[in-house]
Amino acid sequence: MTSPENWSQKYLHYEFSQLALLECALTHRSHSAQNNERLEFLGDAVLGAVIAAALYEQEETADEGTLTRLRASLVKGESLADIATEIQLGDMLVLGGGEARAGGHHKRSFLAGGLEAVFGAVFLDGGYTAAHTVILHIFAARLGDLPDFDQLKDPKTLLQEALQAQSIALPVYTVLSESGPSHDPQFEVMCKIDRLNIETTGRSSSRRRAEQAAAADAFALLSQ
């Protein structure tokens, strides 16, 4: 079994002066009141700054909207959980017995939060420069292979731009139904493009996401 110390050296290329910080970063709240939640708050902010600075330097022609979307795509929970999996962070997480038995070592929210907490711990241990070095090492591949700016647009925007390019009237979104209890609503939304006889529907617990889902289907039909 790898120790946190060896894990950090292997995957972060970083040697902690204060190992207690790393241990705290790997301790989930299901295990102890002394856990990684405050470090996760700190690490999230430090990660945001380091990635913002890297994108600012690297993408000299990107406007602030594109920079914002690029950063969001890099630091979203899904991406962090993927990275945490790649560096086997789950094996290092210290969980309470119930969570451990329930497969908590593979829970994506625990992985993403743990990774942010580790960045927070590096920041406290070695300062901004250390955090900068570790984060850029961890994100090197992703920063070198950024998505096309177009892929960052949301489906409603993509659909609107495609229709405008063909001088077709914009789609109309209608809520078909809203159901479920107040704390767990379900929206079903239709996206209708009259000129093209396109009608698609999307469903989600948020109206906005339901619209985006419907728009994504309509955009797919349009692109066929």
Place this chain on the structure above:
Amino acid sequence: MTSPENWSQKYLHYEFSQLALLECALTHRSHSAQNNERLEFLGDAVLGAVIAAALYEQEETADEGTLTRLRASLVKGESLADIATEIQLGDMLVLGGGEARAGGHHKRSFLAGGLEAVFGAVFLDGGYTAAHTVILHIFAARLGDLPDFDQLKDPKTLLQEALQAQSIALPVYTVLSESGPSHDPQFEVMCKIDRLNIETTGRSSSRRRAEQAAAADAFALLSQ
């Protein structure tokens, strides 16, 4: 008329090596394609990290939810515009003719954005340490006088805690109506506390905000 250089020394206590960075940070997009929007993106992230680190150190007993709310209250646009006004940043803003004549030097969104851009410029000019020093100097009074944690809780949370303290069943939220077009919906939500015969309503373009508004009224009734 103060020069940007003198303004920075006076209010930021910082001397730029690269004055062009400061000038760019003070240039609104209404004036030039070479403007402060990218620096605003960077400065927002750097500000978030510096304030997160300061709060982490200063508020040793605050949990991550409280830290998040404290940070949000410090870095929200309203607070940034207030600070920008205090340090007379508006006089330094370089605007296009139309915006200048329309009173743009006092527009709160320009002030807030300009302040973030200035922080971004300090970061590029002097690194994280310089940004840290300038931001903590600018926020010293506010960090020394943080709002009570309770004031940061949202109305639904405050209401729930007050009811739980009296062992009263939690409120039920119901959507009374949803109207308006898809892009501009209006939700009317009722908050009902059976035991206390309290029924309040809230209205907003978002269901969540409508619930919060209804909860705020109910909490006010409860506290009378």
